[in-house]
Amino acid sequence: MRKTLWLTAVAGLALAAQPGPDSAAAQSRTTLDIYVVDVEGGNATLFVAPSGESLLIDTGNVAPAAAVRDVGRIMAAARDAGLTRIDNLIITHWHGDHYGGLAELAKRIPIRHFIDHGPNVQPNPDVDAFLANVYPKLYANAKHTVAKPGDKIAVAGLDVQVVTSAGETIKTPLPGAGGANPYCASFKPGENNAEDPMSVGVYITFGKFRTAHLGDLTKNKEFELMCPNNRLGGVDVFLGLHHGVNTSNSEVMIHATHPRVAIINNGTRKGGQPDVMQVLHSSPGLEDLWQIHFSQLSGQEYTVPGMFIANGTDQPLAAMPVAPVAAPGPGAPPPPAHDGPAYWIKVSAQQDGTFTVANARNGFAKTYTPNGRMGTN
Numbered sequence: 001m002r003k004t005l006w007l008t009a010v011a012g013l014a015l016a017a018q019p020g021p022d023s024a025a026a027q028s029r030t031t032l033d034i035y036v037v038d039v040e041g042g043n044a045t046l047f048v049a050p051s052g053e054s055l056l057i058d059t060g061n062v063a064p065a066a067a068v069r070d071v072g073r074i075m076a077a078a079r080d081a082g083l084t085r086i087d088n089l090i091i092t093h094w095h096g097d098h099y100g101g102l103a104e105l106a107k108r109i110p111i112r113h114f115i116d117h118g119p120n121v122q123p124n125p126d127v128d129a130f131l132a133n134v135y136p137k138l139y140a141n142a143k144h145t146v147a148k149p150g151d152k153i154a155v156a157g158l159d160v161q162v163v164t165s166a167g168e169t170i171k172t173p174l175p176g177a178g179g180a181n182p183y184c185a186s187f188k189p190g191e192n193n194a195e196d197p198m199s200v201g202v203y204i205t206f207g208k209f210r211t212a213h214l215g216d217l218t219k220n221k222e223f224e225l226m227c228p229n230n231r232l233g234g235v236d237v238f239l240g241l242h243h244g245v246n247t248s249n250s251e252v253m254i255h256a257t258h259p260r261v262a263i264i265n266n267g268t269r270k271g272g273q274p275d276v277m278q279v280l281h282s283s284p285g286l287e288d289l290w291q292i293h294f295s296q297l298s299g300q301e302y303t304v305p306g307m308f309i310a311n312g313t314d315q316p317l318a319a320m321p322v323a324p325v326a327a328p329g330p331g332a333p334p335p336p337a338h339d340g341p342a343y344w345i346k347v348s349a350q351q352d353g354t355f356t357v358a359n360a361r362n363g364f365a366k367t368y369t370p371n372g373r374m375g376t377n
């Protein structure tokens with residue numbers, strides 16, 4: 001089984017070199033495929049339904065060189081999936097590591113539907129100029145939606161439910177959810193900037209498979225969504241986790257949703273610090289944590305084994321320090337660069353709830369069957 005999966009992953013890499021809608025992936029698709037793309041501590045997560053319809057959440061980083069790099073990586077995933085357009089694009093919030101590659105991406109592939117939370121609420125001259133002068137032109141010939149909690153995003157074959165947007169959360173539990181959340185009593189509020197709590201968050205089901213991506217939703221909003229009652233229920237795969245930083249990822253969210261797998265979109269020195277890793281490693285029912293990058297903030301004490309990590313740095317380190325590196329303050333040297341070849345983590349989910357997670361760097365893949373599922377509330 002392992003050998004077959006490994007060969008499948010290698011075949012997937014070979015397909016990346018053969019762009020076009022006639023790829024084998026597009027013709028014989030039966031799974032929901034999710035590509036967690038490495039955009040260096042930003043976010044870009046691509047969902048492709050068996051119908052061929054797609055949803056991209058965020059577009060990577062903003063600086064011109066970073067945007068070209070990150071969009072190149074997003075396009076490699078889109079080609080691997082045989083896409084010729086992006087049917088739906090969510091920009092979770094107006095931070096440069098999320099909307100940054102948008103103008104570049106729109107030059108490279110048609111985007112049919114733009115979804116966001118509405119106006120920027122954390123004034124920034126670059127963001128405000130983009131929203132005034134560039135963004136309206138990008139969606140002028142497409143559909144544009146300001147998302148509200150409770151909205152559904154139409155992707156044939158998937159159920160995509162907006163659960164947070166513009167600081168609001170769903171008030172009614174999702175079907176089957178709504179039990180008392182035992183983690184609320186010990187909740188400790190966290191810090192917010194203005195934009196992270198605005199994040200558009202979605203809960204996606206495909207048959208019996210369930211996943212969630214909440215952008216950079218912060219702890220205080222996690223509490224609003226999850227307390228006193230757990231309005232999400234459970235997930236099989238928790239995606240993103242705000243890069244694994246500690247202004248998000250409270251127990252009221254992570255422990256209460258019982259993810260079997262979590263995939264962090266962290267950077268080489270962004271996210272993965274000890275307090276978050278303690279929450280994740282102790283999460284009830286968590287079978288594996290996968291990381292898009294190794295993080296110096298974890299050190300060997302808190303990191304997962306390298307086989308679960310998709311990317312290193314351009315200049316490989318001789319060894320990972322045992323103790324985590326303290327999160328550096330302002331004026332610290334930049335984090336280790338990774339501008340060279342990058343690898344995604346790909347989730348392939350089946351209707352019956354079985355899913356496989358594969359690391360494109362080393363071909364390591366693991367299948368999670370429904371009968372291994374822990375109970376959820």
Ligand SMILES: [Zn+2]
Pocket residue numbers: 041042043095097098216242243
């Ligand atoms: Zn972010």
